[in-house]
Amino acid sequence: MSEFKDIYNAINEAQDGKGLTPKQEQILKAAVEIFAEKGYASSSTSEIAARAGVAEGTIFRHYKTKKDLLLSIVTPFMTQFTVPLLASHFTKEVFDEPPEGFEQFLKKIIKNRFEFARENAPLLKIVLQEIAFQPELQAHYESVFLEEVFPKFERALNELKEQGSVIDFPNRSIIRMIISTVVGFLVTRFLLAPESDWEDEEELDRTIHFIMYGLGGK
Amino acid sequence: MSEFKDIYNAINEAQDGKGLTPKQEQILKAAVEIFAEKGYASSSTSEIAARAGVAEGTIFRHYKTKKDLLLSIVTPFMTQFTVPLLASHFTKEVFDEPPEGFEQFLKKIIKNRFEFARENAPLLKIVLQEIAFQPELQAHYESVFLEEVFPKFERALNELKEQGSVIDFPNRSIIRMIISTVVGFLVTRFLLAPESDWEDEEELDRTIHFIMYGLGGK
Amino acid sequence: MSEFKDIYNAINEAQDGKGLTPKQEQILKAAVEIFAEKGYASSSTSEIAARAGVAEGTIFRHYKTKKDLLLSIVTPFMTQFTVPLLASHFTKEVFDEPPEGFEQFLKKIIKNRFEFARENAPLLKIVLQEIAFQPELQAHYESVFLEEVFPKFERALNELKEQGSVIDFPNRSIIRMIISTVVGFLVTRFLLAPESDWEDEEELDRTIHFIMYGLGGK
Amino acid sequence: MSEFKDIYNAINEAQDGKGLTPKQEQILKAAVEIFAEKGYASSSTSEIAARAGVAEGTIFRHYKTKKDLLLSIVTPFMTQFTVPLLASHFTKEVFDEPPEGFEQFLKKIIKNRFEFARENAPLLKIVLQEIAFQPELQAHYESVFLEEVFPKFERALNELKEQGSVIDFPNRSIIRMIISTVVGFLVTRFLLAPESDWEDEEELDRTIHFIMYGLGGK
DNA sequence: AATGAATGAGTGTTCATTCAT
DNA sequence: TATGAATGAACACTCATTCAT
Numbered sequence: 001m002s003e004f005k006d007i008y009n010a011i012n013e014a015q016d017g018k019g020l021t022p023k024q025e026q027i028l029k030a031a032v033e034i035f036a037e038k039g040y041a042s043s044s045t046s047e048i049a050a051r052a053g054v055a056e057g058t059i060f061r062h063y064k065t066k067k068d069l070l071l072s073i074v075t076p077f078m079t080q081f082t083v084p085l086l087a088s089h090f091t092k093e094v095f096d097e098p099p100e101g102f103e104q105f106l107k108k109i110i111k112n113r114f115e116f117a118r119e120n121a122p123l124l125k126i127v128l129q130e131i132a133f134q135p136e137l138q139a140h141y142e143s144v145f146l147e148e149v150f151p152k153f154e155r156a157l158n159e160l161k162e163q164g165s166v167i168d169f170p171n172r173s174i175i176r177m178i179i180s181t182v183v184g185f186l187v188t189r190f191l192l193a194p195e196s197d198w199e200d201e202e203e204l205d206r207t208i209h210f211i212m213y214g215l216g217g218k
Numbered sequence: 219m220s221e222f223k224d225i226y227n228a229i230n231e232a233q234d235g236k237g238l239t240p241k242q243e244q245i246l247k248a249a250v251e252i253f254a255e256k257g258y259a260s261s262s263t264s265e266i267a268a269r270a271g272v273a274e275g276t277i278f279r280h281y282k283t284k285k286d287l288l289l290s291i292v293t294p295f296m297t298q299f300t301v302p303l304l305a306s307h308f309t310k311e312v313f314d315e316p317p318e319g320f321e322q323f324l325k326k327i328i329k330n331r332f333e334f335a336r337e338n339a340p341l342l343k344i345v346l347q348e349i350a351f352q353p354e355l356q357a358h359y360e361s362v363f364l365e366e367v368f369p370k371f372e373r374a375l376n377e378l379k380e381q382g383s384v385i386d387f388p389n390r391s392i393i394r395m396i397i398s399t400v401v402g403f404l405v406t407r408f409l410l411a412p413e414s415d416w417e418d419e420e421e422l423d424r425t426i427h428f429i430m431y432g433l434g435g436k
Numbered sequence: 437m438s439e440f441k442d443i444y445n446a447i448n449e450a451q452d453g454k455g456l457t458p459k460q461e462q463i464l465k466a467a468v469e470i471f472a473e474k475g476y477a478s479s480s481t482s483e484i485a486a487r488a489g490v491a492e493g494t495i496f497r498h499y500k501t502k503k504d505l506l507l508s509i510v511t512p513f514m515t516q517f518t519v520p521l522l523a524s525h526f527t528k529e530v531f532d533e534p535p536e537g538f539e540q541f542l543k544k545i546i547k548n549r550f551e552f553a554r555e556n557a558p559l560l561k562i563v564l565q566e567i568a569f570q571p572e573l574q575a576h577y578e579s580v581f582l583e584e585v586f587p588k589f590e591r592a593l594n595e596l597k598e599q600g601s602v603i604d605f606p607n608r609s610i611i612r613m614i615i616s617t618v619v620g621f622l623v624t625r626f627l628l629a630p631e632s633d634w635e636d637e638e639e640l641d642r643t644i645h646f647i648m649y650g651l652g653g654k
Numbered sequence: 655m656s657e658f659k660d661i662y663n664a665i666n667e668a669q670d671g672k673g674l675t676p677k678q679e680q681i682l683k684a685a686v687e688i689f690a691e692k693g694y695a696s697s698s699t700s701e702i703a704a705r706a707g708v709a710e711g712t713i714f715r716h717y718k719t720k721k722d723l724l725l726s727i728v729t730p731f732m733t734q735f736t737v738p739l740l741a742s743h744f745t746k747e748v749f750d751e752p753p754e755g756f757e758q759f760l761k762k763i764i765k766n767r768f769e770f771a772r773e774n775a776p777l778l779k780i781v782l783q784e785i786a787f788q789p790e791l792q793a794h795y796e797s798v799f800l801e802e803v804f805p806k807f808e809r810a811l812n813e814l815k816e817q818g819s820v821i822d823f824p825n826r827s828i829i830r831m832i833i834s835t836v837v838g839f840l841v842t843r844f845l846l847a848p849e850s851d852w853e854d855e856e857e858l859d860r861t862i863h864f865i866m867y868g869l870g871g872k
Numbered sequence: 873a874a875t876g877a878a879t880g881a882g883t884g885t886t887c888a889t890t891c892a893t
Numbered sequence: 894t895a896t897g898a899a900t901g902a903a904c905a906c907t908c909a910t911t912c913a914t
Contacts, residue, residue, distance in 0.1 A: 023874080039351050041259035045909060055875040057911080066909060125350070132347060132409075133257050169424050176406050177399060177428050184398020191350075206387050210395050214432025241899080263884060273900045278885060280898095459895080475787050477695035481888060491896045493890080502888060561786070568783060568845075569693050605860050612842050613835060613864050620834020627786075642823050646831050650868025677878080699905060709879045714906060716877095 007120055010076040024062055026052040031069055036122035040070055040130050067134075074130060075140050077123045084112055085149045102165040102216065105156065106208045110182055114189075114204060121190040128187070150175070164217040174215055181211055225338055228294040242280050244270040249287055254340035258288055258348050285352075292348065293358050295341045302330055303367045320383040320434070323374060324426045328400055332407075332422060339408040346405070368393070382435040392433055399429055443556055446512040460498055462488040467505055472558035476506055476566050503570075510566060511576050513559045520548055521585045538601040538652070541592060542644045546618055550625075550640060557626040564623070586611070600653040610651055617647055661774055664730040678716050680706040685723055690776035694724055694784050721788075728784065729794050731777045738766055739803050756819040756870070759810065760862045764836055768843075768858060775844040782841070804829070818871040828869055835865055 011028060012020045020028070030052035034043045045066050049056045063069040117124050131137045153175055160166040166174065185207050189198060226238065229246060238246070248270035252261045263284055267274040281287040335342050349355045371393055378384040384392065403425050407416060447464060448456045456464070466488035470479045481502050485492045499505040553560050567573045589611055596602040602610065621643050625634060665682060666674045674682070684706035688697045699720055703710040717723040771778050785791045807829055814820040820828065839861050843852060 021873090039257075039259055041257055042351070044907080046907090056909090057875055057877095058873080060910065061874070064910095129347065129350060132343070133260070167427075173421065173424050176402060177425070180398050180402020180406075181395060184394060184402060188394050188398075203391065206391050207395070209385075210432040212432075213434070214428040214430075216431070239898080262882080264882085274884090275886080275901065276899055279900095282885095284884060457894090475693075475695055477693055478787070480886075482886090492888090493896055493898095494894085496889065497895070500889095565783065565786060568779070569696065603863075609857065609860050612838060613861070616834050616838020616842075617831060620830060620838060624830050624834075639827065642827050643831070645821075646868040648868075649870070650864040650866075652867065675877080698903075700903085710905090711880065711907075712878055715879095718906095720905065 007077055007080060007123060010080045011072060014072070014076040014079075023052070023054050023058060027054060027059055027062065027069075028073060032073060032122050032126070035070065035073070035130075036125045040126070040134075045069075067136075070126075070130065070134070071136055073123070074127055074134075074137060077120065078127060078137070078140055079144055081113070081116060081124075081127075082144050082149050084116075085109060085152070101163060102160050103208065103212055105160070106178075106211055110204060110208060113182065114186065114200075117186040117190055121194070124186065125191050128183075161217065167215050167217050169215070177215060178211055181207060225295055225298060225341060228298045229290060241270070241272050241276055245272060245277055245280060245287075246291060250291055250340050250344070253288065253291070253348075254343045258344070259351075263287075285354075288344075288348065288352070289354055291341070292345055292352075292355060295338065296345060296355070296358055297362055299331070299334060299338075299342075299345075300362050300367050302334075303327060303370070319381060320378050321426065321430055323378070324396075324429055328422060328426060331400065332404065332418075335404040335408055339412070342404065343409050346401075379435065384435050385433050386435075387433070395433065396429055399425060443513055443516060443559060446516045447508060449512070459488070459490050459494060463490060463495055463498065463505075464509060468509060468558050468562070471506065471509070471566075472561045476562070477569075481505075503572075506562075506566065506570070507572055509559070510563055510570075510573060513556065514563060514573070514576055515580055517549070517552060517563075518580050518585050520552075521545060521588070537599055538596050539644065539648055541596070542614075542647055546644060547640060549618060550622065550636075553622040553626055557630070560622065561627050564619075597653065602653050603651050604653075605651070613651065614647055617643060661731055661734060661777060664734045665726060668726070668730040668733075677706070677708050677712055681708060681713055681716060681723075682727060686727055686776050686780070689724065689727070689784075690779045694780070695787075699723075721790075724780075724784065724788070725790055727777070728781055728791060731774065732781060732791070732794055733798055735767070735770060735778075735781075736798050736803050738770075739763060739806070755817060756814050757862065757866055759814070760832075760865055764858060764862060767836065768840065768854075771840040771844055775848070778840065779845050782837075815871065820871050821869050822871075823869070831869065832865055835861060 008020065008025060008028060027048065030048045031043075034048050034051060037043075045059055046056050048069075049059055052059075059069065063072055127137070131141060154171045157166060157171050157174055161168060185203070189200075189203070226243060226246060229238070245266065248266045249261075252266050252269060255261075263277055264274050266287075267277055270277075277287065281290055345355070349359060372389045375384060375389050375392055379386060403421070407418075407421070444456065444461060444464060463484065466484045467479075470484050470487060473479075481495055482492050484505075485495055488495075495505065499508055563573070567577060590607045593602060593607050593610055597604060621639070625636075625639070662674065662679060662682060681702065684702045685697075688702050688705060691697075699713055700710050702723075703713055706713075713723065717726055781791070785795060808825045811820060811825050811828055815822060839857070843854075843857070
């Protein structure tokens with residue numbers, strides 16, 4: 001449970017900041033588990049209520065609809081997942097001389113998101129599944145990622161390109177490649193084969209190497 | 219419909235080879251569409267029947283259960299998607315002297331899968347969604363990919379490593395990176411932003427470049 | 437199979453007398469089996485067709501509806517079961533001097549119906565089950581039993597009463613007791629516990645003793 | 655409704671003893687009626703719900719499946735029907751000197767079961783129909799009747815045989831004859847011809863006479 | 873705030889019956 | 894005559910949601 005602390009705090013703040021009651025926390029915990037296990041559409045509110053140890057009606061006292069419950073869980077997570085990418089180390093000041101700049105940049109975002117994914121694997125699964133079908137999530141993604149993160153990302157890339165640390169591909173191609181690689185790693189690491197023996201440190205280094213050399217400037 | 223020809227032929231052969239009746243083809247077409255639009259669990263057989271222009275009972279004459287319908291669609295697709303990767307150009311004979319060997323290898327698999335994904339985008343979406351929840355699909359993936367493709371893939375990589383064309387990472391890391399990159403591209407290209415202006419040729423070249431330099435040997 | 441000969445002949449004659457085609461016979465055989473196993477309402481025509489080895493449509497070529505199939509089977513059986521009770525040994529000429537008269541009377545009807553039940557146990561089960569719910573069967577029972585058998589039965593009883601061989605109970609009470617006893621035996625013998633070790637001869641004698649002394653005159 | 659009081663109390667106790675809600679009682683009443691009218695397999699839950707004046711879902715809130723509803727009704731009835739036969743008058747102490755012992759014994763069980771059948775005719779019908787097809791009912795019958803009642807019955811019969819009040823037939827034959835006669839009477843009286851003019855008192859006496867003389871000793 | 877009985881629309885599936893071949 | 898694909902109404906059952914307590 002403790003590993004969900006962060007996201008529950010985020011959910012809490014996203015709601016009204018008055019603190020989650022114990023029942024509410026049980027509901028959220030149960031919902032996350034069950035949504036991740038069987039998918040949103042195949043999860044029933046009655047099963048969530050049962051696992052949470054509350055009455056069926058109680059869920060609807062806190063969340064108007066089942067979809068509302070989903071969004072209350074997933075939206076803060078999406079924000080949370082993105083917020084760090086907006087932090088100061090995304091501004092050009094942080095870029096040292098090449099090529100350390102690019103490498104530091106990658107390390108920061110990757111290692112940070114790695115820890116977050118480790119602590120919130122079920123939530124990651126839910127987002128990746130449901131974003132395909134929930135327009136509200138797509139809208140949130142656009143407003144948070146496309147409008148907030150993407151421009152900052154671009155600015156950083158442009159800086160790195162000027163340094164010659166990054167190849168002259170269109171930014172959206174570069175961003176796609178980075179994200180594909182990172183998400184592919186996180187999904188494999190935490191969702192597909194979490195039980196394998198993983199040398200996390202080395203695997204992270206290889207992933208960074210892959211991106212750095214794949215996208216490194218001449 | 220014509221763009222689905224290939225996969226319908228595969229479905230047909232996977233069943234009994236006696237040819238799909240028109241109604242059956244309508245059912246499959248409708249099911250693929252609707253499963254892709256709303257996800258398997260949120261699709262109703264009554265909606266599929268309506269879109270296919272058949273009675274609901276007709277679906278169950280051909281497919282014992284709704285899940286059976288899903289598997290009849292998805293399983294052949296998974297096989298079809300993987301089979302080309304087993305072809306002769308995966309054997310060492312095709313590897314020219316470095317570094318053309320690696321590049322040719324990447325070009326072959328990527329361009330080929332690109333065309334297939336273009337023609338079967340909805341099926342790609344269904345697989346990526348449902349493999350998370352359908353044990354039958356996971357089993358099929360294991361028996362087809364892990365047991366058939368992976369070993370061949372490894373042999374090719376080992377050869378390329380000996381040539382010095384590929385970096386000395388663990389094979390499963392290399393394979394994960396390649397797949398992440400390719401699937402990330404296909405998903406973006408055909409599922410997330412199919413309406414964008416895409417310079418497919420260039421994008422493919424960039425993708426190959428990314429992998430080649432990211433994983434290139436010494 | 438051979439033990440059903442009689443009743444199939446009866447069914448045949450009840451229909452058109454032109455002889456049952458092999459398919460028809462398979463259908464009847466399968467229907468009898470399945471109706472007896474699961475009850476009429478829980479039997480499906482498709483299962484009957486499958487067990488009979490014919491197409492689903494074939495059943496409806498011979499029998500307009502499922503109920504028609506039931507009646508085609510059960511009605512002749514009911515007649516067949518009753519016809520012998522109409523035979524000459526029911527008339528007063530057959531009654532020897534008391535008390536042999538009563539005993540002979542009982543022996544005749546019981547032993548005869550015993551053999552018939554042995555050969556047609558599944559049909560017996562079907563009748564006993566379905567007569568409760570099928571008005572057509574009730575009508576047939578009335579027209580055959582109440583109108584034909586009952587009066588003859590009464591005449592025999594009256595004769596036996598005059599002899600002093602039978603107690604002066606209302607005829608319908610006597611008949612009910614005889615039938616209850618006989619049917620109770622047949623049901624136990626052939627439907628409830630057909631696998632027990634049965635001393636049929638002795639059991640029949642005991643049954644006759646029971647009725648004779650229970651209803652004996654004076 | 656009042657005539658069902660007894661059995662509804664039994665059903666209630668069999669469940670959780672917390673008392674039946676009005677809706678539950680309506681559902682049971684409707685189910686008993688409809689099962690008796692058309693048979694379990696031909697009864698639909700939607701018709702039961704309609705007659706009970708509740709929503710169809712309400713049935714399934716109280717009874718997990720349709721079969722569960724059947725068993726909840728029938729199992730307590732079977733127990734209830736059998737329990738009195740376990741009472742003290744089945745022990746040898748109650749047998750006076752011959753032949754009153756046997757007669758009293760018969761009178762007790764028959765008159766008692768007669769009243770119970772009168773009040774629960776539809777339930778009697780349901781049991782007799784469904785025991786043929788529901789393995790759960792057969793199991794219950796075995797555990798209640800064969801294991802509990804039968805042995806007590808035998809002990810009483812052995813006592814009566816020693817007195818010379820009962821003929822030296824195998825116990826299971828005697829029991830079968832008694833049950834056939836009693837059930838045959840109850841079925842005729844309450845199910846087949848409940849509308850006839852019945853002289854119940856006399857008919858009971860005749861039934862007892864029949865059994866007593868039919869099975870009387872020496 | 874919390875409950876849980878009640879709802880009724882909707883689900884996947886079955887099945888007797890029809891009909892073109 | 895026989896087939897079996899097709900039908901559509903009916904079925905048992907589920908579920909998100911409501912509301913009196």
